[in-house]
Amino acid sequence: xxxxxFSHGQxxxxxxxxxxxxxxxxxxxxCAVGSIDYQGIADxxxxxxxxxxxxxxxxxxxxxxxxSMGGHVATAAAETAQAIGLFVLxxxxxxxxxxxxxxxxxxxxxxxxxxxxxDIVPVENSIRFARSCRATLHLVDGGHRLTDNIDExxxxxxxxxxxxxxxxx
Numbered sequence: 001x002x003x004x005x006f007s008h009g010q011x012x013x014x015x016x017x018x019x020x021x022x023x024x025x026x027x028x029x030x031c032a033v034g035s036i037d038y039q040g041i042a043d044x045x046x047x048x049x050x051x052x053x054x055x056x057x058x059x060x061x062x063x064x065x066x067x068s069m070g071g072h073v074a075t076a077a078a079e080t081a082q083a084i085g086l087f088v089l090x091x092x093x094x095x096x097x098x099x100x101x102x103x104x105x106x107x108x109x110x111x112x113x114x115x116x117x118x119d120i121v122p123v124e125n126s127i128r129f130a131r132s133c134r135a136t137l138h139l140v141d142g143g144h145r146l147t148d149n150i151d152e153x154x155x156x157x158x159x160x161x162x163x164x165x166x167x168x169x
Contacts, residue, residue, distance in 0.1 A: 001030070001031070001032055001060050001061070002030075002031045002032070002060055002061040002062070002063060002084075002161070002165060003031065003032040003033070003034060003058050003060040003061070003062055003063070004022075004023070004026045004031045004032070004033050004034075004062075004063045004064075004065055004161070005033075005034045005035070005036065005051070005054070005055060005058075005062065005063070005064055005065070005074075006019045006022065006023065006033070006034070006035040006036070006065045006066070006067075006070070007035075007036055007038070007047070007051060007064065007065070007066035007067070007070030007071070007073045007074045008035065008036075008038060008066075008067060008070045009067045009068030009069050009070050009071075009092075010042070010068060010069040012067070013037070013039055014035040014036060014037040014038075014039075015035055017147060017150070018067060018089070018145075018146065018147065018150055018153070019035055019067075021150050021153075021154060022065060022150075022153065022154060022157055023035070025154045025157060025158055026063075026157065026158075026161055029158065029161055029162070031063075031161065032060065034054070034058075036050060036051055036054050038050065038070070038073075044069060044072055044073055044076070044101070047069070047070075047073045048073050048076045048077045051064075051073055051074065051077040051081065052077050052080050052081055055077070055081035055082075055083075056081075061084050061165070062081060062082065062083045062084060063083060063084060063085040063086075063087065063160075063161060063164060064077065064078050064081065064083045064085070064086050064087070065086075065087045065088070065089075065157070066086075066087075066088050066089070066091065067088070067089040067090060067091075067146075068089070068090050068091065068092050068120070068121065068144065069092045070088075071088030071089060071090065071091025071092060071093075071112075072091055072092040072093065072101075072102070072103065074086060074088060074091075075088065075091060075093075075103045075105070075106065075110075076103035078106035078108060079106040079107065079108075083106070083108060084108060084109075084164055085108055085109045085110075085111075085160065085161075085164035086106060086108060086109070086110045086111070087110075087111045087113075087156075087157055087160050087161075088110070088111070088112050088113070089112075089113050089114070089146055089153065090113070090114050090115060090118055090120070090121050090126070090144050090146060091112060091114075091121070091125075091126060091129070092121050093121070093125045093126065093128070093129045094125040094128060094129070095121065095125070102129070105129065105132060105133030105135065109136075109160070109163065109164050110130075110133060110135035110136065111135065111136040111137075111138070111156060111157075111160045112126045112129065112130050112135050112136070112137045112138070113138045113140060113146065113149075113152075113153055113156055114126040114127075114137070114138075114139055114140070115139075115140055115141070115142030115143050115144060115146055115149065116139055116140065116141055116142070117141070117142060117143045118142075118143055118144040119143060119144060120144040121144060123139065126139075127139075136160070138152075138156050140152055140153075
């Protein structure tokens with residue numbers, strides 16, 4: 001079986017609207033789901049450590065999904081957690097003043113979804129990261145939260161999960 005673990009952004013929680021919707025979609029594909037609660041943990045490094053600890057007990061193929069800071073966290077943890085795929089939304093890469101903290105791209109399939117109108121994380125940051133590792137990149141007509149784009153995101157997530165599972169068979 002495959003388990004999909006979600007990592008929320010800095011200002012949200014483990015079972016927000018997007019995560020609930022994506023979790024339902026991957027359950028339809030036969031995947032187990034989990035979502036890490038980072039509320040009260042501001043430090044990205046502590047969030048990465050928590051994600052790695054939580055994933056250590058999972059004896060399945062693992063796909064990490066993260067949004068904003070959760071995308072950064074999922075990226076930083078992906079190889080150590082032995083994930084087979086990484087799907088991120090508006091990931092907090094190359095943030096001004098913190099460029100050196102952007103984790104290197106893990107060696108696995110990566111899909112990035114980013115809104116053209118993001119006023120928190122510049123879309124150029126995802127373009128730069130995707131170009132550096134040849135990640136799949138979907139640019140959508142949305143802002144940082146991507147709430148209005150959940151149907152598109154679910155299509156991309158489903159396609160990604162199917163592709164990754166096909167690659168790991």
